[in-house]
Amino acid sequence: MHVDPAPATYVGTILTAVRAFNQSRVGAVLDDADGVHGVDATIDEVIFPSLRVVGTFWSSGTIDVAHEHMLSTAVARWVAAKSAVLPGPSRKGTILxxxxxxxxxxLALDCLDLLLGSRGVEVCNLGAQTPVASLLLAARSIxxxxxxxxxxxxTVASQAVRSVKAVAEAGLPVYFAGSSFASQFFRQNTPxxxxxxxxxxxxxxxATRHTTPPPEPVSQPRDRFRQPVVASA
Ligand code: B12
Known part of the structure; x- marks a missing residue:
């Protein structure tokens, strides 16, 4: 009997590929995981755990920063390839x-971008190092x-907190994510x-709270007048 591997199994395979600097193998493993478990589980149960382990190994000196960079690039490529073939947005409302x-x-933002896109949500992703003024400019525009x-x-969390405050002051619903916001000090000072x-x-x-689905298709008039089928004797 064939049993599909659990998502965690792919993490070990990815770590072996990372140690061997085998970048194409990382992409192939993510394709396999996606084929079996879907994109949501591939991100939450394969990509994120792999990033955490590689981050820990890098900070403890078990692997080189080059390994971390290689995994980051492989993940970025995979996410970009998946995003490129998504159909256009179908829901109303844009998430910035x-x-x-x-x-x-x-990477986490790009993964969220992919998961929102796969739900038909329009996303505007400004990416790395977005200055507060530029964030507000984009927000006003879209x-x-x-x-x-x-x-x-x-170490740079206070600047991120400033961005969150600026968006809140502009009257927009704002969410924050990532380890910078783990500290209670920042949480208490962050709207x-x-x-x-x-x-x-x-x-x-x-998707459910901040975007709306496309309108239901209008029912076909022919259906309304269709005669019930009467069984013949
Ligand atoms: C990939 C990576 C990089 C790449 C980033 C590439 C890219 N394009 O993103 C590069 C090489 C550029 C990099 C640089 C640096 N990095 Co780095 N990096 C990482 C790594 C491995 C993954 C980051 C990531 O995507 N995390 C996402 C997930 C895996 O993080 P998580 O905290 O478990 O997430 C949980 C929640 O917070 C939440 N979440 C997190 N993010 C998000 C986002 C959204 C939208 C949502 C909804 C939820 C969510 O979901 C998870 C729970 O299920 C982490 C390790 C780690 N554990 O995160 C280090 C890590 C974040 N980096 C670290 C450091 C120190 C740096 C540098 C300062 C190194 C240096 N000396 O130059 C620079 C900083 C550069 C800068 N100014 O930002 C440290 C931070 C240390 C700390 N906490 O004090 C970490 C933790 C590594 C470590 N163990 O020491 N890094």
């Missing part, structure tokens, strides 16, 4: 995404239904709503 003014960590600000570098759960939960919540 941005990293903090000093923050180069964009009038988003919600803004998500991410930051993963606690907005934390996204602490999985990316799938965040995408689902943003």
């Amino acid at each position: 995404l941005a990293a903090g003014p000093q923050d180069m960590h964009t 009038n988003p239904t919600a803004v998500v600000l991410s930051s993963h570098t606690p 907005g709503v934390p996204l602490d759960g999985t990316l799938t939960e965040a995408a689902q919540m943003l």
Whole structure:
């Protein structure tokens, strides 16, 4: 009997590929995981755990920063390829995404972008190191239904908090995510709503709360007048 591997199994395979600098293998493993478990689980249960392990190994000196860079590039390529073949948005409302003014960590934002896109949500993703003034400029221009600000570098968290405050002062619903906001000090000084759960939960919540589905197709007039089928004797 064939049993599909659990999502966690792919993490070990990715780590082996990362150690061997086998970038194409990382992409192939993500394709396999996606084929079996779908894009939501691939992001939450394969990509994120792999990033955490590689981040921990890098900070403890077990692997080189080159390994971390290689995994980051492989993930970015995979997410971009998946995003490129999505159909256009079908829901009403645009979600604006941005990293903090000093923050180069964009992978989680790109993954959220993909998960929102796969739900038919229009996204405007400003990416890394978005200055506060530029974030407000984009917000004024597209009038988003919600803004998500991410930051993963606690040393630059105060700048990210400033972005969140500026968006809240502009009267827009604002969410924040990433390890920079783990500290209670920042949480107490940050308006907005934390996204602490999985990316799938965040995408689902943003889609349902801040965007609306396309209108239901109008029922076919022919159906209304269709005669009930009478069984013949
Ligand atoms: C990839 C990576 C990089 C890449 C980023 C590439 C890219 N395009 O994104 C590069 C190489 C550029 C990089 C640079 C740096 N990095 Co780095 N990086 C990482 C790594 C491995 C993954 C980051 C990530 O995407 N995390 C996403 C997930 C995996 O993080 P998480 O905290 O578990 O997420 C949970 C929640 O917070 C939430 N969440 C998190 N993000 C988001 C986003 C959204 C939208 C939502 C809804 C939810 C959500 O979901 C998860 C729960 O289910 C992390 C390791 C780690 N554990 O995060 C280090 C890490 C964040 N980096 C770190 C550091 C120190 C740096 C540098 C300062 C290194 C240096 N000396 O130059 C620079 C900072 C540059 C800058 N100014 O921003 C440290 C931060 C240390 C700390 N906490 O104090 C970490 C934790 C590594 C470590 N273990 O030490 N990094």
